[in-house]
Amino acid sequence: MAKVKTVFRCSVCGGTSPRWVGRCPSCAEWNSLVEELGSPSGDREHAATTQAVPIGEVDLQAWHSVPTGVPEVDRVLGGGLVAGSVTLLGGEPGVGKSTLLLQVAAAMTRGERRVLYVSAEESVQQVRLRAERLGTITPTLWLAAETAVPAVVAQVAAVSPDCLIIDSLHTLHHPDSASAPGSVTQVRECAAALVREAKARALATILVGHVTKDGALAGPRVVEHLVDTVLSFEGERHHALRALRVVKHRFGSTDRLGMFEMTGAGLGAVPDPSRLFLADRRAGVPGSVVVPMLDGHRPLLVEIQALVGPNGQAPAPRRAAQGVDRGRLSTVVAVLEQRVGAPLGRADVYASAIGGVRVCEPGADLAVALAIMSSLAGEPVPSEVVVCGEIGLGGELRQVNQCERRLAEAARLGFTAAIVPRHAPDPPPGLHALRATTVGEAIALAGIPLP
Template identity: 50%
Template sequence: MSRTRTRFVCQQCGHEAVKWHGRCPQCGAWNAMVEELVASRRPQDRPPAAEAVALAHVPMDAEPRLATGIAECDRVLGGGLVPGSLVLIGGDPGIGKSTLLLQISDGLARAGRRVLYVSAEESLRQVRMRAERLGALHPNVWVVAETNLDAALAAAERLHPHLLVIDSIQTVYLTDLGSAPGSVSQVRECTARLLQTCKPRDWATFIVGHVTKDGQLAGPRMLEHMVDAVLYFEGERHHAYRMLRAVKNRFGSTHEMAIFEMHGDGLEPVLNPSERFLAERSVEAPGSAVVTAMEGTRPLLLEVQALVAPTSFATPRRMVTGADANRCNLILAVLERRLGVPLQAADTYINLAGGVRVDEPAIDLGVAVALVSSTRNRPVPPGDVFVGEVGLTGEVRTVSRIEQRIREAEKLGFTRCIVPAHSVEAGRWTAGMEVVGVRTVAEALRLAF
């Protein structure tokens, strides 16, 4: 037996209060407290005590995996989907989340698996139109247009799918709660219901989540703790490339990234992203340098573009696209203070070509070289690659996995790699690549120009 009561719940952080507040006492958000009905149940009989097992006696059986049919997705997931796992995937509107999940559903269906696609945002006709465009009309893919989660789970009980897709968690609801779909309590309780239903039945489940204007997953932060994996599908809407990143994965690494290219007939995995990102590079243009970044176990060669121009304002403009803006400001300060490069009265624009986003400090040296190249209007030698982190005193610090970065540069035809001096060891490199170690940014600039 249950009774209902009202609580005021913050739609940003999930904080509950018995009275309304104009500003949330926990996260400080204004006008985020919404009145919701909460069903409270009486405590049932005490459950039987759980039986403890010695950790050393836990069997070490390998987790079974379901291949999605897309090798890049399997690598991000740690080798494939684990039966009974809940995977949350978020991204901007129109970035391609539903397209990717339909292609994954088709890949599993072609392997003889049953898939149930619950569309809570689109009609069956809209899903059919997208599936025809993608060539994903397989008889093992079933679809239901339903916003009531209990009704969708009842359909799943009759079908017993290997994969269940909920598109999206913000648009489904439970009738037990009086709050609107998308509210904190609905998102939390719907995810808990999926957890209780799907895990005992070994249904692998994809949950589509909306994002806020800041790029974070909408709903309570507890949602990311409840699921087994959290994936972000991101990219610039005006670019064809899309990146799938894992920020949480209980069954694999969180440092992997898959790159796709959007076409009219769906997403195509990019097997050699470095070659794609450098295809349109202008080798004789000032302000361009090539760097290597690591995304999990994959090295990426990227073009850093910089433009330094005289400013007409009292405060010069600093614009960064694709890189960490704080680190770029640090590099500007180092160049101004330690090397005397006149940047204080100049507008600076930094861009990673191709729409990719990288936060790794290993691209610092390439950013510094590109800025000086634009300032002096002198191009960088076309065969050079730059790897290294820049410190506040102007030193070049070592980075991880230097061997993989250099091998990737050599594979694409580059002839010289400028790296931190501590990374250079005799007899370590092949004859086709000249590896030069530098201790400071000034040494790197002397070599580059």
């Protein structure tokens, strides 16, 4: 009888060690090794499972994308789901993953496809109540409440679906493994078994994954390597906006972005997020500036607001940011103090990106700077002006990538002027470029008096 060894596997990278150590030898993570049973030792013979063919004779027709029926999801996936592909969807609890997948399932069944929705966390009655609220009850949407992988495979054999949805991977267990559900071993074994089933049946499969406190997918990294696509569903709990991003995609690009709005009837697509972000903007208010940013491959117009107030009796001035990178905010404030002479050393500075989005790219530096100076001087930036540029430590303005696409989005929404670095490309027709070399020149072009 083959001897079974005990190994210690890293919960982060999946690497193994013959004994427990405090730090993983593969990824250098601390206290991440978990004991599990290893594979029986001994030599085995393996036969080829497929026939090798010349690369030019590989049939591509079986790997074309099939639309899901939800436009924003199809945008992110580059057309839809591929037969036999496995997609891992991650997101924080309550962000709307189950709601999104129920709407995807219903849209696919309206296209005369059969979908099997396996709930490992909720009963079928709970799922049906949500489906009634969302209006997603269709004859070819099948429900099952299973927590064991062999039972899920049996349901697949009985229903013969075109798409399988598992909610969620971390609550499944495989009887061949003695570990508890959600452990490193169970998550890896369950994912591997479902991937094998998807490839064998050419079954498009979507797995829901839990996330850690840091927002990363829970479980070993080997799960992300097993699947074909990794999606991240993001959103603030107190905002209605949701963003669907691609972290990994073997069938297309990873720079696409899908936008949704959470309503009482479920998730609604937001085909024009820029117009939504600016819908409630008040013109003529000091401290408000619009920046054209890029999120993935999609241009967005976002309002940046800033407020400068007296420090009071606090020992140090506050630098608070919401939706704006706090480190870049501190850098911009320091540049304004040293290069422009702005009296911000004893003032509290607050900066926010309106709409629940995160603006972390360098292209928003100039917008943050002008919003701060506008609030400090009490002078509004003209409402028809957008601002785009990165600020160096010397106060110089630098170009940002794909400036043409950013300015084209601004022109589409009716903006007539843009403050940009001197060597930025020419804007589209209808948009006038106001070019500046330094942040001081940009402040003057915006009509804000220098200190």
